[in-house]
Structures are given as structure tokens and as C-alpha cells.
Amino acid sequence: MGLHANPPVWLKRLLIVLPFILVVVVYLWASDARLAENPADKILPSLSQMGDAIQRMAFAPDRRTGEYLLWQDTLASLTRIVIGVGSALLVAILLGLNMGLFIGFRSVLLAFITMVAMVPPLAILPILFIAFGVDEFGKVALIFIGTFPVMTRDIYLAVIKIPREQLVKSLTMGASSMALAYRIILPQVLPRAIDSLRLSLGAAWLFLIASEAIAATEGLGYRIFLMRRYLAMDVIIPYVAWITLLGFTLDFLLSLLNRKVFSWYTESKK
Template identity: 60%
Template sequence: MPTPPKFLGIHASPPNWLRWLLTIIPFALLVIIYALASDTRQRENPSDKLLPTASKMYDAMQRAAFEENARTGEYQLWTDTGASLRRIGIGLGIAALCGLLCGLNLGIFIGMEHLFLPFVTFVSIIPPLAVLPILFIVFGVDELAKVVLIFIGTFPLITRDIQLTVKKIPREQIIKACTLGASQTSLAYRIVLPQIMPRLIETVRINMGPAWLFLIAAEAIAATNGLGYRIFLVRRYLAMDLIIPYVLWIVLIGAVVDSVLRLILRTRYAWYLESQE
């Protein structure tokens, strides 16, 4: 019997050490290429700002994280991080809650599906960034407009995903529950709801990227703090030694949140992951 390929191929099954190696290789190549390009430019022009060295980026982040701002008395990195996390947490959290409830009811009750699903689909087609000026006019340039933008950008997608997940629940299960005397409320919130909670976590993971995009766009236009605000503020000075670490910091925050959500899936909803294999 032929052995399965260890590296490439549709039936490849590399050992764990090789999986880790394959994961690291693209990142290592990116770091090496950047280091070589940065070193070349710095040799030609030590004042070059386009590709700063690792030491310059470290110094910039050191100042942002641990040096108190003389004007505001705040630590820039932590103030910006807290402001951005608060906005994205509120916006995506409300979108997830509303999307769960709406998607659940649209998937179970046919009348509600015909009444509201076309409207939700219509809203999901509207580019959220296109209505950003409208949001600033209606809600002002404070926190509410940024939260509403994140909500508008993620709520319709979460709703449609949950609704499709409810539709995939075997019809026989619904019929049996009704036959045994389950009310419509019990059917929705005691039988169907627990089954779609892991999918809610999955769709929140998927919508983290768009939520960050909407947040950074809103902060870039009208804000006095936040990670997106800081990136667009220092770009006028070509401060790549701060912009690049800020971008990497956003990536790190996203990776940590994604890992936490995956951990919740593995520990609390292991049955769901097994059903997806």
C-alpha cells in the first residue's frame, strides 16, 4: 500500500513538526526580506524613513507605550488601544447579539423570514463606508457614529449567516419537538439556540476583519484617539517607525481575540468542531 505524501498533495499528512515549520516559513521569509531591504536603504541613507530598522521601531513603540505624554498625561499606545477596543467591542457585540436574535427568528418563523429577510439582504449590499458621511452628519463625530458604522457593517452578515444555520437544522428535529409539546418559544430558545451558538462564535471571528476596517476608517476621519487615528495622524510625518508597529499591534490583538474564540469553541463546543470535520 503506497504511503501518503508527507509534504504536498491532496492526501498529504505531514507530521506536527513539519506543519509548524511550514507555518513559520512564510513569516520568516517576510522578516528576512524586510530586514535586507531596510539594511540596504539605511546604508544608503541613515535618515531614511520608508523602511525603518527594528531598533527604530522598538524605540518608537517604547516611547508610545511607556513615556507619558506631556500635554495629555496619558500613555499613547494604551490610550489608543483602549479607545479602539471599546468601540469595536461595543459595535461588534451589539451586532452579534442582534444578529443572533434576528437570524434565529428569521430562520424559524417563515412569516418573519418573508417580511424582514429581503430588507436585511438589501442592507447587507450597501457598502458601509459609503454611508459613513451620513452617519457623521446624523450622529455627530463622537463615539456613536463609529459604533453604528461597525454595527451596520457586521449585523446584516451575522444575521444572514445565523439564519442559514438555523435552516440547516433537520426538519425532523423541529417536528419531533412540536409533537412532544414544545411551544414556539421553547423551540426557538431551548432547542435551536444552543445548537447555533458555536456558529455565532465562528461568524464573529469572520467579521472581526471587516469590523477593524470600519473602525480604522472612522477613526481616520474623525477621532482624537484610537489606533486608526494615530496611524493616519503620523503618516503626514512619514513616521513608518510607528505606523508599522501599530499595524502589527492591531494584528496581534486580532490574533489574540481569534485564539480566545477558538479556545471557547474547543472547550465548550467540541461537538461542533467534530461535526465540521
């Protein structure tokens, strides 16, 4: 197949699903082999065992609390991650935009933001829990600190790539500094900010699960590490698959938002 070959639609779709099919086939083969040797094996549960676990976690109320645990955990985790990355994006847009346009902001903040971006967020997790407690604020703070410096630098780089001639013409025609920043430049960097958010979601999920594993009473990460004590892989594997699906869905929705609202941006990338 040459560099410029364009395979038919059916072949494209087959190539997309082929890796997933291979993973499922390998898993089913390994699971069947282990269960044939030891029916009580918990490491690679069968599809029926995972189906029973999903039924128990998602569609049957918990005997102790009466809650549907999967949906309770999902709501708790999504609330934390939306607040964390949402606030990080707002701060990143504000700082990145002003750092890219105004030398004073850049001189004060660029070195500091660069240094903060180098700090491993998981290394300061104990500090956050000591300073802010183990409640919701500490978990959201970890997601915020782990994502906003990278997004800030990305937006800053997008701003400084805007042709200087455009800035000069805007000011020459009477635009104020605030109008230049928020009415002319901001709409141009918003789609890049959404792309930056998409790239940061993977790290945000990592920070969320780490914080929930250490100190939480509900959440997807909390449930996975709780089930680990009992080697309940029939629960852990569906939870991991559910987190993956949630992450993919969020990424798809953000990509769709860019295509619908900023079609000029997505067209320019083709």
C-alpha cells in the same frame, strides 16, 4: 508530498513560521539597503528605530497629556469594536433565529436584511457622522451596520439547515414556539454564530480604523493616520503589527471558546 501525507510535527511548525521568517528577512534586507543609501530614510525604519518608537509610545508618558499613548489608543479602539460587534451579534442572533423559524419574520425581514448587506458601509460613513455626530455612537454604528447583516444571514442559513423533523418532533412533544426557538434551536446555532463573528472581525477592524481616521482624538486608526502626516513609519508599522496581533488574539479566543463550550460542533467539522 501526496494528498494524504502527514508531515512530522517539526515540519508542520517550520512550514507555519516560514512565511513570517521570509517577510522579516525581506524587510530587513530592504531596510538595510535603503538606510545604507540614505541614513535619514523614513520609509523602511530599522528594528532599533521601531523599538525606540515602541518605547516612546507604550512605556513613556506623553509630554502633553501624561498618558501612555499605545495603551490609551488600544483601550479606545477595543471598546468601540467590542461594543459594535457585540451588539451586532446579539441582533443577528435574534433576527437570524426568528427569520429561520417563522415565516412571518422571514417574509418581513429577509429581503430588507439582504438589501442592507449590499450597502457599502464606508459609503454611508458621512451620513452616520451627520446623523449621529462624530462621537462614539457614530463609530460604533458604522461597525454595527457593517457587520450585523452578514452575521444575520449566516445564522439564518444555519437555522434553516436544521432538519425539519426535529422541529416537528419538538412541537409534537409539547414544546411551545418560544421554547423551540430559544431552548432547542438557539444552542445549536450559537457555535455557528461565534464562527460568523470571527469571520466578521476583519471587516469590523476596517470600519473602526476608517472611522477613527476621519473623526477621533484617540484610537489605533487615529494614531496611524496622524503619524502618516510626518511619515513616521517607525510608529505606523508597530501599530499595524499590534492591530494584527489584537485581531489574531480575538480570533483565537473565540475559537477556543467554541472548542471548550461547544466541543460537539468542532468535532463535527473535522
